[in-house]
Amino acid sequence: MHIVVCLKQVPDATEVKIDPKTNTLVREGVPSIINPYDAHALEEALRIKDELGGKVTIITMGPPQAEEAVRKGLSYGADQAILLSDRAFAGSDTLATSYILTQAIRKLMEREPVDLIFCGKQAIDGDTAQVGPGIAARLGWPQLTFVDKVVEVNPEEGTVTVQRKLEAVKAVVKAKLPALITVEKSINEIRYASLPNMIRAAQMPITVWGKKDFDLDDNEIGLKGSPTTVSRIFAPPQRPGGEILGGIEAVPKLVELLVKEKIVANK
Amino acid sequence: VKKAAPAAEGDYQGVWVFVEQMEGEAAPVSWELMGEGRKLADKLGVELAGVILGAQVEHLVPEAFAYGADKVYIIDDPVLARYRTEPYLHGLVKLIRQYRPEIVLMGATTLGRDLSGTVATELRTGLTADCTVLDINPETRLLEQTRPAFGGNIMATILCRTRRPQMATVRPRVMAMPPRQEGRSGQVIREELGLKEEEIQTKVLEYITAGAAGVYLDKAEIIVAGGRGVGAKNWPLLEELARVLGGTVGASRAAVEAGWASPAQQVGQTGYTVRLKVYFAVGISGAIQHLVGMQTSDTIVAINNDANAPIFKIADYGIVGDAAQILPALVENFKQQLAGRR
Numbered sequence: 001m002h003i004v005v006c007l008k009q010v011p012d013a014t015e016v017k018i019d020p021k022t023n024t025l026v027r028e029g030v031p032s033i034i035n036p037y038d039a040h041a042l043e044e045a046l047r048i049k050d051e052l053g054g055k056v057t058i059i060t061m062g063p064p065q066a067e068e069a070v071r072k073g074l075s076y077g078a079d080q081a082i083l084l085s086d087r088a089f090a091g092s093d094t095l096a097t098s099y100i101l102t103q104a105i106r107k108l109m110e111r112e113p114v115d116l117i118f119c120g121k122q123a124i125d126g127d128t129a130q131v132g133p134g135i136a137a138r139l140g141w142p143q144l145t146f147v148d149k150v151v152e153v154n155p156e157e158g159t160v161t162v163q164r165k166l167e168a169v170k171a172v173v174k175a176k177l178p179a180l181i182t183v184e185k186s187i188n189e190i191r192y193a194s195l196p197n198m199i200r201a202a203q204m205p206i207t208v209w210g211k212k213d214f215d216l217d218d219n220e221i222g223l224k225g226s227p228t229t230v231s232r233i234f235a236p237p238q239r240p241g242g243e244i245l246g247g248i249e250a251v252p253k254l255v256e257l258l259v260k261e262k263i264v265a266n267k
Numbered sequence: 268v269k270k271a272a273p274a275a276e277g278d279y280q281g282v283w284v285f286v287e288q289m290e291g292e293a294a295p296v297s298w299e300l301m302g303e304g305r306k307l308a309d310k311l312g313v314e315l316a317g318v319i320l321g322a323q324v325e326h327l328v329p330e331a332f333a334y335g336a337d338k339v340y341i342i343d344d345p346v347l348a349r350y351r352t353e354p355y356l357h358g359l360v361k362l363i364r365q366y367r368p369e370i371v372l373m374g375a376t377t378l379g380r381d382l383s384g385t386v387a388t389e390l391r392t393g394l395t396a397d398c399t400v401l402d403i404n405p406e407t408r409l410l411e412q413t414r415p416a417f418g419g420n421i422m423a424t425i426l427c428r429t430r431r432p433q434m435a436t437v438r439p440r441v442m443a444m445p446p447r448q449e450g451r452s453g454q455v456i457r458e459e460l461g462l463k464e465e466e467i468q469t470k471v472l473e474y475i476t477a478g479a480a481g482v483y484l485d486k487a488e489i490i491v492a493g494g495r496g497v498g499a500k501n502w503p504l505l506e507e508l509a510r511v512l513g514g515t516v517g518a519s520r521a522a523v524e525a526g527w528a529s530p531a532q533q534v535g536q537t538g539y540t541v542r543l544k545v546y547f548a549v550g551i552s553g554a555i556q557h558l559v560g561m562q563t564s565d566t567i568v569a570i571n572n573d574a575n576a577p578i579f580k581i582a583d584y585g586i587v588g589d590a591a592q593i594l595p596a597l598v599e600n601f602k603q604q605l606a607g608r609r
């Protein structure tokens with residue numbers, strides 16, 4: 001089993017704010033973390049490797065400092081990591097991002113076949129959940145999104161069976177390998193990095209690929225390759241607050257208001 | 268004003284809404300989008316079409332017209348019975364390539380998110396996720412797509428200037444449900460899927476249903492939601508209030524993590540988005556990740572023992588006090604008031 005995990009470094013989204021004067025993102029001092037869903041994607045890949053043997057490769061696209069997230073990922077027990085980093089990749093939307101990641105996976109596959117790709121269900125910064133399906137579409141592989149349980153990986157049969165979330169139901173789905181899976185947090189509990197793995201991760205060489213290192217069409221990457229553009233960012237509109245009616249003595253008044261205004265229907 | 272002419276503008280025309288269904292039951296978000304699509308189509312002066320994919324889904328055609336479609340495209344094929352990405356991707360891409368709409372809207376449900384990402388990639392066009400506001404710029408005729416990012420901490424307006432169609436997903440209950448208009452109808456265009464079962468790499472082995480309430484959650488009008496401030500001991504009081512009001516119990520993530528409520532009851536960024544008549548937030552502080560899931564409700568009532576809790580900034584009505592005392596008082600008063608009128 002050779003499993004690729006797409007792992008994104010993200011700013012801790014809870015800390016990102018808008019500067020009300022300039023209407024730009026305040027990124028200073030915002031800590032970077034592994035996208036939480038991707039940590040679960042990595043854990044699931046490692047579990048399958050623990051059971052069936054094989055190899056786990058992390059692929060990250062991001063600025064040079066994303067190396068930090070990559071090393072963290074390695075410390076959980078991944079076997080190798082590739083960081084895709086080039087100024088020309090900046091400004092990529094989900095279409096360009098899925099292209100760059102796919103081309104890197106294709107280059108990797110020239111050396112060694114890939115059986116499974118794991119992604120998080122979404123990144124907590126861009127929040128789109130589009131990159132996973134984008135990679136699957138480009139490779140022409142089956143995609144299994146919002147997976148909260150891998151039921152079975154069967155290398156002999158060449159299949160994977162998962163349980164995935166739909167709206168009010170869960171679907172048990174079986175797909176042919178190779179396939180792409182995006183995961184929910186509830187899929188597993190993340191292990192602690194072992195000391196030997198942490199030491200190993202700190203010393204491991206990390207392969208960095210720039211745009212010349214794999215087959216890329218200039219028109220499909222970065223801003224040029226991105227059909228969507230952010231035309232404006234702003235702070236979310238605040239719902240105008242109402243009134244605090246008071247303490248417990250105000251309960252009858254509240255109830256009367258709600259019933260009178262037919263907000264709470266009188267059946 | 269100079270008009271920025273999108274590359275293939277003239278070539279692509281019309282607004283499409285993907286009518287999502289499972290087991291023949293339409294996702295309510297499809298009709299919410301039909302209402303929104305109607306406004307966009309009218310601003311552009313073009314037709315609004317509904318697109319239905321599924322097996323034995325003919326009954327949804329009159330529904331699409333009733334909610335505002337001028338035209339319906341339908342592919343009815345047994346292969347489309349239970350949702351799988353490949354045949355739906357194949358069918359939708361085929362229709363879009365053939366009939367060339369300028370805008371395609373889909374629900375940001377699990378199904379819609381799964382499908383939209385592959386379809387947009389296959390068509391090499393832009394896709395904007397989870398929009399909360401859609402509008403047409405009258406000069407450029409471009410779709411202005413506004414969406415939250417960074418967990419709701421910022422809003423961004425996204426454009427897809429040159430590629431077509433412009434694609435967007437919208438979360439359920441973000442747009443208002445339009446009224447049904449009986450007796451509307453229009454042209455129905457039927458197409459073949461052109462994909463055989465043997466060509467598909469995926470099989471649905473079974474559906475696990477939680478309850479018998481259909482495949483789409485949450486048609487509630489009233490939610491009584493509790494947070495960490497309610498506490499295990501007082502949680503039954505919250506459920507009692509919901510019962511008296513004929514509402515549903517919701518929860519913050521803190522309450523779900525404490526085990527008082529199930530994940531299916533979580534409201535917010537990583538839970539459900541609700542748009543209701545009344546939302547009671549009891550012992551909930553009002554973190555941004557919670558607010559993004561409920562702040563479009565018509566009326567918000569907050570109950571919290573801290574007068575400075577952020578939830579009061581967005582609530583229409585607030586009561587400051589201990590949930591252990593306020594909840595029974597609310598139950599008593601509602602019982603009286605509602606009974607008194609009967």
Ligand SMILES: Cc1cc2nc3c(=O)[nH]c(=O)nc-3n(C[C@H](O)[C@H](O)[C@@H](O)COP(=O)(O)OP(=O)(O)OC[C@H]3O[C@@H](n4cnc5c(N)ncnc54)[C@H](O)[C@@H]3O)c2cc1C
Pocket residue numbers: 006007008009035037038041059060061062091092093094095097101118119120121122123124125126127128129130131132228230233393394395396414416417422423425
């Ligand atoms: C405010 C704002 C709004 C945006 N809105 C849109 C939009 O509507 N449409 C659009 O196309 N783009 C949009 N973008 C751009 C987009 O967010 C990112 O640039 C894109 O690279 C990744 O998309 P995502 O963060 O949504 O990832 P998602 O699609 O949510 O990520 C899903 C999974 O894909 C993998 N993955 C994603 N990125 C990487 C990476 N760099 N390296 C390794 N694995 C990765 C991870 O496994 C991740 O869990 C927006 C950007 C901003 C700042």
Ligand SMILES: Cc1cc2nc3c(=O)[nH]c(=O)nc-3n(C[C@H](O)[C@H](O)[C@H](O)COP(=O)(O)OP(=O)(O)OC[C@H]3O[C@@H](n4cnc5c(N)ncnc54)[C@H](O)[C@@H]3O)c2cc1C
Pocket residue numbers: 014124418493494495496497518519520521522533534535536537538539549550551552553554555556557560570571572573576588589590591
């Ligand atoms: C990526 C991410 C996604 C998230 N997604 C979600 C999500 O989907 N939904 C969600 O809800 N959260 C989500 N969160 C968590 C969110 O940030 C908050 O931590 C959470 O909403 C807090 O829940 P709470 O308001 O119940 O608890 P707290 O913040 O602890 O607030 C408890 C409140 O109860 C009040 N209180 C205490 N005692 C009493 C009493 N006796 N009577 C009355 N009031 C009392 C307190 O004054 C306080 O205001 C997410 C966080 C992250 C980082």
